[in-house]
Amino acid sequence: MMRGSGKAAASLPLLLCGCSIQHYQSTFGNAAEEARQFNTLFVIFLIVCAVMYAFVIAFLIGSIVRRRRASEANVFETGRHHATNPAMQTGLMVWGGVIGTGLIALAIASFFADRSMAQAAAHEKLSITVTANQWWWDFQYNSADVSKTLRTSNEIHLPVGVPVRIILHSNDVIHSFWVPSLAGKQDLIPGRENDISITPTKVGLYRGQCAEYCGTQHANMAFVVQVEPYADFIKWWEQGLAPARAPNAVLAKAGYQYVTTRECAMCHAIAGTTASATVGPDLTHFASNRSIAAGTLPMNQANIRRWVDDPQGVKPGTKMPKVPLAPNDLKAVVAYLETLK
């Protein structure tokens, strides 16, 4: 038992190191202006509070020692020794001064952090509407030109250095939008609109996660954020606007037939086909996502088959039903979904 806990304690710093090196999902990622602000604030709070804490503990130890000496010397404590002891008087005044200065420092620091974040919000160049659902993320890239509006699910791309306004909605219960490496949490509340600004500063791949318990599959409600140079981002957006290509292979054609006419089309949309429902994730570029079912499985052929065959076995409670597919239909549907790049 002792050895086990010792090992765990020894591996804890390693784990923390792992967080700071990877930055894939880390509050110390500092990959956006907002995260950097938060971390600066965190360091200031930590230092001020650590000094305060040290003072309190020092006074506590001092008073214990004093009391013990007094009882040994049989001195009666009046409780007014600060008035007679100049060192104590100075100490208390310094402490009061430090508390005042510390609180003012914290207030000023948080005021400036807040202010700079609000200023970033005024210069946004891109807006994304996020709609949270049990248990997946629906993203819509807004554009003044409606034909350029792009809908994706469970994966977003952001241009580096561009302030982005993220508008938050929910379709069912309260969720929370959280990409630890980029910014703090913000709730998505049904029936009202929230927002958060992010200005990514480092190119990379980051993981977002629902941060408000929202039901049985809360843990499997993740998404991927890819921060990339502006030119790459525009290219990705253009590609995203392209409708799904009609399949050529015989098997994929059979899958196309099934997906667009049967159960799948009741919930999913695929641009360029008759499937246009908005209940479930948009599947137009399904196979170019990095994961299946909001971060539940990595994207590959075997996992697409696993997911389509038995969603309730992979992600129990998910709104996607287990469709009793004949083996041939399953093969065809998987073959078609693979073409949705």
Add this chain to the structure above:
Amino acid sequence: MSSRSRTSKAVIAGFALLAVAACHREERHNEPKPFNASIKAGESPPTISPGSARPSPLDPRAADFDNNAPAIAEGQYLYTRMNCVGCHAHGGGGMGPALMDDKWRYGGRIDQIAATIAEGRPNGMPAWRGKLTEDQIWKLAAYVRTLSGQPSKDAVSSRADAMSASEPQTLSKREPVKNADTAGR
């Protein structure tokens, strides 16, 4: 301590234990049971029949869905997402018949409602077989029965998913089921 107070304490403890045992609720079936999922179109069991023929016995699947809180909640989710609201509103009806009253043209039993959803009915009700799974159809049927207050009040939702002008389902009145095939008798 007198023996009487000891006895009464034991009795209270006994009742408390019994009360805990009464907390059993229905089970949530994430994985649909492999019931006749392969019924072909038009082969739903004939739950309604014209004339004096006796109604068929209740489908055994009813036990898994009727009065089952998770099934009813899932049904409520599907009811709006599959746009039942478009014709039936939230039970009050519109282009389609009301679902909160006591009249059931094609039967008010859960298996009869499931058959109606699966096969469709004349004058506008589309067939959902092949569009929804059997499991989803039965969940929808379980929810439709709550609109007229059929299931027990501990199984229904006290809060509607959609904005609603009517009282919560836990307070709604239970309408007696008048089937078209029994109304004439």
